[in-house]
Amino acid sequence: MAESTEQQGWTGGRDAFGDFAPGMVHYTDRVLFDEVWEREALSKRDRSLVTISALSALGKTDQLQFHLAYARRNGVTDEELKEALLQLAFYAGWPNGMAATTVLKMIVEGEEHRA
Template sequence: MVEEQSTGWTGGRDAFGDFAPGMVHYTDKVLFDEVWERDGLSKRDRSLATVAALTALGKTDQLRFHLAFARQNGVTDDELKETLLHLAFYAGWPNGMAATTVLKGVIENED
């Protein structure tokens, strides 16, 4: 039996409360308590992979959180800008532009 460790992550609960208990469970307990805590990749690398996927898919609502989270996980603003420029050529220019707009908002809102 696997013992459940908790990182204290409550993003799912904060977003959905009692409205969608399954989404809360899988977000908080599985995704953030288990997947993000695995030893195979650093949180920094997981952040870059997540930013790449969300940019390629054009998922700017989720990207807003994950760009800020990437910064918390040690990815610099310049590295994020360069990552988004690189992705624009592989994920489509409109997706790269949209992601860069989101990053600009994340940075400006912190300052």
């Protein structure tokens, strides 16, 4: 019974790590995405903007790849993402803003080439 419960909900951690890092899987899937991202006080769109801001400011482009694409699925437009990254560049440092914008450009252009 516990196994079927573990399989429900978000599976990004399990998809990334399988049985390699069960703690990371649990906290990513069950706590972060199944609990925190589902809280009603902020929309997923707003949570995406907050997350992108933090990841951009910290220069975490590996995680930013997922979260920029996820923000688009959560209703943030490409123009809004570009504008948010421009705003962030002034507060988080120009290199971080440039790196984040490069990641967004790769996502958008990659999608255009697949279409």
